[in-house]
Amino acid sequence: MNKGNVISVDNLLGIKDLTAADINLILDTAVGFKDILQRPIKKVPTLRDTTIVNLFYENSTRTKISFELAEKRLGADIVNFAASSSSLKKGETLIDTVQNILSMKVDMVVMRHSASGAPHFLSNHIDAAIVNAGDGTNEHPTQALLDSFSMREAQGNLKGKKVAIIGDISHSRVALSNIFCLKKLGAKVVVCGPPTLIPKHIQSLGVDVSYNVQETLEWCDIANVLRIQLERQDMPLFSSLREYALQFGIDKKMLDGLKKEITLMHPGPINRGVELSSDAADSAHSIILDQVQNGVAVRMAVLFLLAQKNKSLADSLA
Amino acid sequence: MTILIKQATLLSPNSKHHRKKRDLYIKNGRIEKIGASLRVKATKTIEAKGLCVSNGWKDIFADFCDPGFEHKEDIQSGIATAKAGGYTGVCIIPNTEPTISSKSQVDYIIKQCAQSGVDLIPIGAVSKNIEGQQLAEMYDMSHTGAKVFSDGKKSIQSAGLLLKALQYLKTIDATLIQIPDTTSISANGQMNEGEQSTALGMTGIPAIAEHLQIQRDITLCEYAESKIHFTGISTKKSVEIINAAKKRGVNVSCSVSPYHLIYTDKNLASYDANFKIFPPLRSEQEKKYLVKALKEGKIDGIASHHTPQDIDAKKVEFAYAKEGLISLQYILPILIEAGLNAEEIAIAAQGAYKIVTGTSATIEEGAKADLTLFSLTGTSEVSKETNHSKSYNTPLQGATVKGQIIGTILGNQNNIL
Numbered sequence: 001m002n003k004g005n006v007i008s009v010d011n012l013l014g015i016k017d018l019t020a021a022d023i024n025l026i027l028d029t030a031v032g033f034k035d036i037l038q039r040p041i042k043k044v045p046t047l048r049d050t051t052i053v054n055l056f057y058e059n060s061t062r063t064k065i066s067f068e069l070a071e072k073r074l075g076a077d078i079v080n081f082a083a084s085s086s087s088l089k090k091g092e093t094l095i096d097t098v099q100n101i102l103s104m105k106v107d108m109v110v111m112r113h114s115a116s117g118a119p120h121f122l123s124n125h126i127d128a129a130i131v132n133a134g135d136g137t138n139e140h141p142t143q144a145l146l147d148s149f150s151m152r153e154a155q156g157n158l159k160g161k162k163v164a165i166i167g168d169i170s171h172s173r174v175a176l177s178n179i180f181c182l183k184k185l186g187a188k189v190v191v192c193g194p195p196t197l198i199p200k201h202i203q204s205l206g207v208d209v210s211y212n213v214q215e216t217l218e219w220c221d222i223a224n225v226l227r228i229q230l231e232r233q234d235m236p237l238f239s240s241l242r243e244y245a246l247q248f249g250i251d252k253k254m255l256d257g258l259k260k261e262i263t264l265m266h267p268g269p270i271n272r273g274v275e276l277s278s279d280a281a282d283s284a285h286s287i288i289l290d291q292v293q294n295g296v297a298v299r300m301a302v303l304f305l306l307a308q309k310n311k312s313l314a315d316s317l318a
Numbered sequence: 319m320t321i322l323i324k325q326a327t328l329l330s331p332n333s334k335h336h337r338k339k340r341d342l343y344i345k346n347g348r349i350e351k352i353g354a355s356l357r358v359k360a361t362k363t364i365e366a367k368g369l370c371v372s373n374g375w376k377d378i379f380a381d382f383c384d385p386g387f388e389h390k391e392d393i394q395s396g397i398a399t400a401k402a403g404g405y406t407g408v409c410i411i412p413n414t415e416p417t418i419s420s421k422s423q424v425d426y427i428i429k430q431c432a433q434s435g436v437d438l439i440p441i442g443a444v445s446k447n448i449e450g451q452q453l454a455e456m457y458d459m460s461h462t463g464a465k466v467f468s469d470g471k472k473s474i475q476s477a478g479l480l481l482k483a484l485q486y487l488k489t490i491d492a493t494l495i496q497i498p499d500t501t502s503i504s505a506n507g508q509m510n511e512g513e514q515s516t517a518l519g520m521t522g523i524p525a526i527a528e529h530l531q532i533q534r535d536i537t538l539c540e541y542a543e544s545k546i547h548f549t550g551i552s553t554k555k556s557v558e559i560i561n562a563a564k565k566r567g568v569n570v571s572c573s574v575s576p577y578h579l580i581y582t583d584k585n586l587a588s589y590d591a592n593f594k595i596f597p598p599l600r601s602e603q604e605k606k607y608l609v610k611a612l613k614e615g616k617i618d619g620i621a622s623h624h625t626p627q628d629i630d631a632k633k634v635e636f637a638y639a640k641e642g643l644i645s646l647q648y649i650l651p652i653l654i655e656a657g658l659n660a661e662e663i664a665i666a667a668q669g670a671y672k673i674v675t676g677t678s679a680t681i682e683e684g685a686k687a688d689l690t691l692f693s694l695t696g697t698s699e700v701s702k703e704t705n706h707s708k709s710y711n712t713p714l715q716g717a718t719v720k721g722q723i724i725g726t727i728l729g730n731q732n733n734i735l
Contacts, residue, residue: 016517093634115637116508116519117589124588136637138519176519200524204513 005029006312007305011123011130014139015180023184027149029301030294037073037297047076050107050307055098056133057083057113062268062292063133063143067110070299079106094118095125102128108306111135129306137171143267144177146298148185150291151222154263159186164216166248167226167275168197170237174226174267179205192216193248196237213248217258224265225250225275241274251277255285263287320345321732322360323691328352329372329664330681337661342371344687347729352683364734366724368695372664373679374406374688374728376671378466378495378573379549380624380646382408382438385426386415391626391708393430393438396646399624399706400436401733403647404690404723406679407437407671408622411470412448419443419454421462428463435731439675442467444483444494450476453483460490466547466674468495471596471625475501477534484544493545493571493674496535497597498556503527508637510552510598514583520636523598525553532556536563536570545569547674549621552578552597554607557616573621573670576645579609579656581713591632591639592713595623609656612666619669620653622646626709644707648700650692651719660694691724691734698722 007022015023036044052071056064064080071078081101098109108129111119116136123130134140151158163182169175169191182189189207191198198209210216217223228244238244255264264276264285272278281288323342328335341356342349351358382396391399400408410427412418418427424440431438442464446452456467467487473496474480480494487494504527509515511522532548536559539546548560551572560572577595582602585593593599611617625642632639645652653663667690672678679688698704698721700714725734 093630095633113635115635117637118635120589121591121635136519137521173519199516199522200511201513201516201522204516 007309010306010309011119012141012302012306013119013123013130013132015141015144015177015184016139018184020184023145023148023181026145026298026301026305027152029305030149030297033300033304034294034297037293043073043075045075046304047071047074047307051077051079051105052108052110052303053079053081053101053106055081055101055109055111057111057118058134060112060133062295063112066292066295067133067299069296070303073296074300074303076303094122098122098126102126107310108303129310131302131306134173136173137176138173139177139180140173141177142295142299142302143174144181145302146291146295147178147224147265147267148181149294149298150265150287151263153290153294154287155221158182161187161222162190162220163187163222163224164190164192164220165224165226166192166213166216166250168228169193169202169226170197170199172226178224179207183207190216190219194238194244213250214254217250217254217262220262221260222263222265223250224267226267227269228271228274241271245274249273249275249277250280252279252283255280255283261285265291267291319730319732320358320360320362321727322356322358322363323369323371324363324365326369326371326691327660328681329370329661331665332678333681335681342681344727347687349681349683349685349687352681362732362734364691364724366691366693368693369724370660370664370692370694371681372690372692373668373681374726375404375649375667375690376407376409377405377622377624377646378409378547378670378674379621380408380410381413381471381626381642382410383626384414389708390628393427395706395708397431397434397436397438399644399646401726402706402723402735403649404667404692404726405436405646406688406690406726406728407439408646409439409441409466409671411441411468412443413470413472417443417448418459418464419446419448421455421458424459424462424464433731435726435728435733437728439466440464441470441495444469444474445479448472450474450479453479453486456483456486456492457490460492466493466495471497473497473499473501473531477538480535481538481542484539484542484546488542488544493547495547495549495674496531497550498528498531498535498548499597500527500530503530507598508594509586510583510600512583512601514586518586518589525555525600528553528597529555529559532559536560536568539570540568547670548572549670550575550597550623551617552600552608553604554611557607557611561616571618571670571673573619574608574612574617575623576620576649576652577623577643578605579612580652581605585713589636590713591634591636592643592711592715594636594639594641595625595643596641609658613658613662618673619671620649620666621670622649626707627711628709632711642711644709644712647706648712648714648719650721650723651714654694654720660692664690686729687727688729689727691726693722693724694720696720696722
């Protein structure tokens with residue numbers, strides 16, 4: 001349970017494990033950190049004694065930079081580890097790699113991995129706090145938190161807000177974390193895309209399904225458009241990017257033709273001309289760059305709250 | 319050597335003593351005498367609370383990993399596991415290295431089980447090296463002792479090859495065993511497709527991958543007028559399709575793995591690789607139905623799907639973990655947990671073997687002693703020390719389980735625990 005300003009979990013493995021109070025606590029804490037980021041001196045010494053390893057088993061540019069910045073802004077010592085330069089290629093197991101790093105006294109692990117559940121597996125075997133920076137097709141919790149933070153900034157309280165998630169839902173950890181987060185905050189959610197990119201049982205998560213992007217845009221207050229993940233598809237799920245763009249792509253004309261102003265989001269990187277045209281991505285509807293900026297503040301909040309939780313736990317044991 | 323078993327409930331549907339409380343006197347590997355109360359002297363006398371004696375249990379689908387993967391299991395550890403689980407016969411799947419696809423491999427296994435107290439029946443591969451391309455030398459293997467044929471864990475995908483195999487096997491009146499799976503649909507799947515896979519962000523294996531192949535294979539079997547057995551079926555619909563075919567006279571039968579009777583896809587919530595099996599654990603509803611269908615005889619029996627995996631194959635990320643669980647030693651407690659009574663357990667533990675080989679033990683005077691002695695009372699701890707397999711990949715680790723295997727008797731060999 002969330003007691004006041006303490007988060008209920010020891011690790012951030014997924015939004016699934018968080019309460020609505022946890023989510024609000026993270027988002028509220030992030031507001032303060034965002035203020036700090038606007039100051040001339042953007043650094044606080046909150047995690048001065050904390051060492052964090054960024055363990056990236058899968059390529060990442062923006063998430064990794066965002067976490068690194070968040071860690072540096074909080075004054076933490078950081079170690080970076082990427083699969084390409086690692087002992088992974090020498091056949092070392094995940095547990096061995098992490099235990100080797102932890103024996104050098106690391107307090108937190110930020111991990112990205114291509115296998116769903118990898119951080120959950122790791123959390124059963126090590127003591128350090130784990131922050132999931134994306135696991136396979138499961139969750140990307142900090143992305144969902146920064147998305148909700150950005151939505152809240154743009155449209156206020158999310159209770160009753162209509163949010164559409166458009167694109168490749170099947171292969172997207174962003175979609176799943178967003179669904180959990182938005183449902184916990186009381187938003188209504190529709191997922192939209194070709195049926196081959198939508199899990200058959202997605203409605204069991206309390207969302208509706210649409211195959212028509214125009215109707216979905218007309219319904220929603222916020223459209224979170226996802227990247228078409230070509231790299232995750234080893235079976236033909238749609239015929240061509242051209243056809244996808246014609247059927248599900250969003251351009252500025254469509255947004256301008258709507259009866260109400262909607263907020264347009266994208267977790268990046270954008271396939272310009274596929275899911276979003278350039279004129280839509282760069283339009284006034286778009287808060288895509290705000291999302292990036294908010295990412296640092298939200299990740300600072302997550303790292304801070306987990307460090308605080310683990311410290312209070314350690315203090316209570318001492 | 320003489321053995322006297324006192325006041326046991328006999329469970330042998332093909333015997334006139336079925337369900338009766340009897341004394342059993344065994345001499346020189348044969349059942350010499352059965353009576354309400356026998357007054358004979360014996361070298362060994364067995365009495366136990368709630369003692370049941372049934373026809374020796376037989377498994378039709380276990381992996382003993384030998385040759386090729388002896389660090390996981392070998393023939394001797396497999397035999398010890400079988401005995402501890404109450405089994406007197408085990409059919410071994412051919413997914414070894416090299417595969418059981420020639421008579422020399424069949425011979426290698428049979429020679430090692432002589433006088434062990436467990437009959438090992440190698441399952442001959444249907445296709446050469448289990449590659450799914452050419453027919454293996456099944457006649458040659460059958461002359462050496464292979465009674466059933468299967469590509470084991472690898473489901474035969476080519477309809478053409480399966481048809482030829484079913485036709486070919488008619489000459490020797492042998493049954494072909496398939497794990498039903500349409501791999502072009504189940505590809506990359508890691509668990510049952512459903513609410514749970516959606517919530518866990520894992521690629522699901524839809525039940526239609528199983529149904530489609532059962533339907534296809536039944537059509538082929540009907541055309542070939544041959545015999546097929548589906549093992550590891552995991553859904554109500556599979557049972558219905560198979561029973562509908564049975565009704566119209568197709569020679570088809572099926573078995574279920576024990577873990578599908580007590581676990582569901584909900585057990586995967588923490589990504590515990592000890593629940594990673596194929597066919598995957600399905601929903602609570604399917605689990606309940608499978609138990610009911612087994613009790614009603616719509617499923618012909620249990621197949622252990624005993625799959626030893628070393629710790630390194632399981633203590634990794636779920637996606638990289640190997641499938642399968644050990645089970646042969648724990649069939650009794652699993653069936654008790656599933657809610658089967660002693661008679662249902664005795665039937666389930668040999669029913670699949672009876673149907674795929676057409677042979678069965680019986681408890682009659684003069685018959686060869688082929689017996690499993692067990693009790694539903696008492697408990698035991700599952701621990702590394704009591705586990706006979708070389709591997710310990712089971713969700714039952716550390717559990718206190720119900721029931722006791724008192725022992726097995728096969729001819730002159732007895733293993734009273």
